[in-house]
Amino acid sequence: MLTKKECVAMLLAGGQGTRLGALTQSVAKPAVPFGGKYRIIDFTLSNTINSGIDTIGVLTQYQPFELNQYIGNGQPWDLDRLNGGAFVLPPYQKAKSGEWYKGTANAIFQNIDFVDRYKAEYVLILSGDHIYRMDYSKMLSYHKSKNADCTIAVLDVSLESASRFGIMNTLNDNSIYEFEEKPKHPKSTKASMGIYIFTWEKLRKYLISDEADKSSHNDFGKNIIPAMLNAKEKLFAYEFEGYWKDVGTISSLWEANMDMLDNDSGLNMNDKDWKIYARNTAEPPHFIGEGAKISNSIITEGCNINGCINNSIIFTGVDVDDGAIVSDSIIMPNAKISAGAVIKHSIVGWNSKAGVDAKIGEEQKAAINGEWKIAVIGPDVVVGDKAVVAAGAMVE
């Protein structure tokens, strides 16, 4: 008999992340490197353990190998618990049926037994593709104090951008009366962060009835939440203040990385009481050579830097040779930037190489319609000597 857990977290990490193109050809979006030494999923995993929740199911489906290996036994996040811990939950063959996760709600439906086993009273639903630092225990207290059936974390966004989000329309007491997905004329600026706490007994019921409905998309936003609202269940919005970013596109992934360089961005990684953990690669300290010139950048262990680095994020084990220039760019683990190469407003994937005097990307003054023209070199790509990659191009 397993020890009872008040709250179990379920992390939806199965998304393909098609908008990240070359970067998610071989790995799931949550496994994409971020911020010098992290993966995107590290933020959610670290938030979970830092919030005192030590039982977490990670639902994987698309390209799960890298992610499964990365999470392993959960030890880097202190999630190798005797009772609880991190569990990778891929879809599996059951006695009567066996199928892929059809939607977010179906993924949880297929793992009802997992939650039941811990006799959880509450279930925290998370997604593995957001960059933020959040104390879920405060949200859980809120959920309990409201005696809610479902609490949805919301972020106050600008009215102009509200039509890009799922918007919660609420009454004065923050109870939700309506949910609108990407409304043309938003009535509120409370955008769903894709973070839900459900009272398990309730959610369990809705998951089962949703599964019985063959026309359902089996999705939390499209089906479960509207169904609960229709049935006049108690849904509340929990207002989160702080840094939060969906890194679903190349432009937003680039922006979120750049926020690491900005002390005022709110992405305060320096908080010793809320560390973000990552699997360690055991590299020696990085070395800055005679020819190097570095300004406003982040550099991680295992690098050998001899070129010029400006406004950039340099991940673990990167070499930047003499005379190379890297500005406003993200160079992912173990990439090599050869002598004389010029990288501007680009993302260079892991294990890739920019040849001698190669030119990748072009300087961008500003985002156009909120989108930066970032050149992307996928993982394991060799860009030849003197090759030119245009701004906003994607090389696989």
Place this chain on the structure above:
Amino acid sequence: MNNKMLSILFASGNESKLNELTIHRTTASLPFGGRYRLIDFTLSNLVNSGVTRIGIITRSNYSSLMDHIRMGRDWDLNRKNSGIAVFPPFVLNTSRDVYKGKIEAIYTITDFINKSPEDYVIVANCNIAANIDFNAVLENHIESGADITMLCHSGLLTSSRRVVISKNDKNRVTDIFFVESTSQNERLLSLNAYVMKKDKLVVYVENAYARGHVDFEKDILFAEAALGAVNVYEVPGYASIIDDVKMYYTESMKLLNYDTREQLFGADKKIYTKVKDSIPTKYGKSSFVKNSLIADGCTIDGTVENSILFRNVRIKEGAVVRDSIIMEDGEIMEDSTLSYAITDKSVTIKENRQISGFSTYPIVIVKNKVV
């Protein structure tokens, strides 16, 4: 070759010559190379060579070592069978004193050695900076037919006390002697690490203990060398013993050389250490850094040249650090200048301070001090 060897490590030794750097710690836990403790090199070498039964004999000030090693997980040594066993100072009823030398210390853990299923034992101090393949050492030892194989490296003599070895064309030790003078010729120097049959070690130690001997080198090694029973294994690539402040400084500075780093950290034989989850290092707009080795978690807004920064060091705007070693959590405030200095953990240098040692006599600032 896996699990053919166990290892016995001595965490203490030479603390007196490391002065201020070992007031609060054992030599084994001396920070080295930007993010490591000295013992990390030996532990990683052992693990990379498949040696997972490791007994660490401590003598004094070993709390920093215990804190560093914990259950050995960061070296993959949290094993069900084997793993790390730390032996705190053990007082024999017969002597009423903490052990006097290696012989007594090993004698007190005879049970541990006898109960281990491995056939061979590696006896070493924890002050070696090198990347050693112990499987190659064992192969060489078995092939040589010798009773003891001692690990050596070629190096220059500095004024530090060194054990010099002469050998014949069969790689047998013909002479061992201490030298404390400088010389420009490369000599064969002992790394104070030995490989031998486990049963042999037990017999050596029991015989020596029965005769009141305490010193492993003088009382066992010298005698065996005289009999032609000691084989020499020369460690290829970079290797050094760190046992006084000057050695500490010069060997640290050698890490600014690419080849040294390749030999010490290179290839797939990684050096592991305690994971601290520091954030990556942030370089500000006014930073100016050249020829330096820098660990994670630093914030650099000043000038750093020919230096080593450990984790979580802050160099403020206008501060200048040259030819220096700044250990973990150090803070150099605005417009201060440091040269040829070693600042221990959590040292703060306030604004407008000028601190300068000399290349052959680096100045050491003790742990937690504020200047």
